Amino acid sequence: MHRILYFLFLTVILFGCSKDELEYQNEFDKSYKAWLQYKQNNKSYSYTAKTTSWIGTTTHTTITIENNQVSKRDFKYVRIGSKAIPENGWTKQLAIEALKEIGYTENEISSSFGNEIIDKLQWVENKEDLGNNGNAEQLMTLEQIYDKAKNDWITKRPNSQIYFEAKNNGLISTAGYVPDGCMDDCFVGIKIISIQNIN
Template sequence: MLIVSLFGACKKVEYQDDLSRSKEFYIAFKAASDNSYKYVVTTNSWTRYRTETTLTIQKGKVVARSFVAVQSADTGYAIVFMKEWAEDAGSLGSHTEGAALQTLDEVYELAAKEWLKKRDNAYVYFEAKNDGMISTAGYAEKNCADDCFNGIEISSIKKL
């Protein structure tokens, strides 16, 4: 009876094996970096609006966050800076835009509990292109046309 329950639970998360393997890379990175690192979360819209949020984690705590938003022209060559800001330990959370104030531990937890849940009405995505660590985790509803991704895209993860 227990085996059936565990098997059923495994089917509720897409990419479970890939996520577990990626988390092993993260655990090794976390130990090697003394749990101090920077990672960059990106968003891209079909309207050519893009954002980058850089989160700085020291000893397992978010200590800084910076944000930049740009808009590309139709030609793709001209880029207009729309907004830019930075928060330090004293002002964390003072802006509403940008990626959430999360460590990679929290990102992996959200990936397992929310973003990679099996959904009949959605496509689920997972990639680990940051030296084996998470780079994409999320889903998009099948009947959605524009800006449908729910989850996270991480373009880089670096030791401090």
């Protein structure tokens, strides 16, 4: 009997403490409930994550999930300096102009991008070649993102600003942190600008 009471007491203590480890516990719990409802009817969906850099670039990565498995990753620079990606994608000339605008020299463009400049600024991976390209959002389902947020991105940590928002109809939109004193491209986490179900 004493062992059972001790085990129950220990369980309450352990689970009670874990609630205090998240910076945005209530907001996270509410959003996770919305996710559980959403995924009951949506095993196939896509989401688009956005990154911005202090040098003047913005990227979008769209991850497609089919039957709870990542099946596609679509990456593109949507803005470089003052230039936005045209409807039909980047041209080599426009890409070079945009990169020069944010400080790249001809030599830096050549050494960083080579002849495949367009292929570095926009690309698509399908099931057979997922993960072949770098510099994009990780291959994660929303379930994995919620797990990463709970166990890493929004856990309380010293000397950091923690962020969590659920602006995609209650689903996660921002989860991450910025170490205090960090100046450039310091956000660790994810910013999701849209979530779409796939019929």
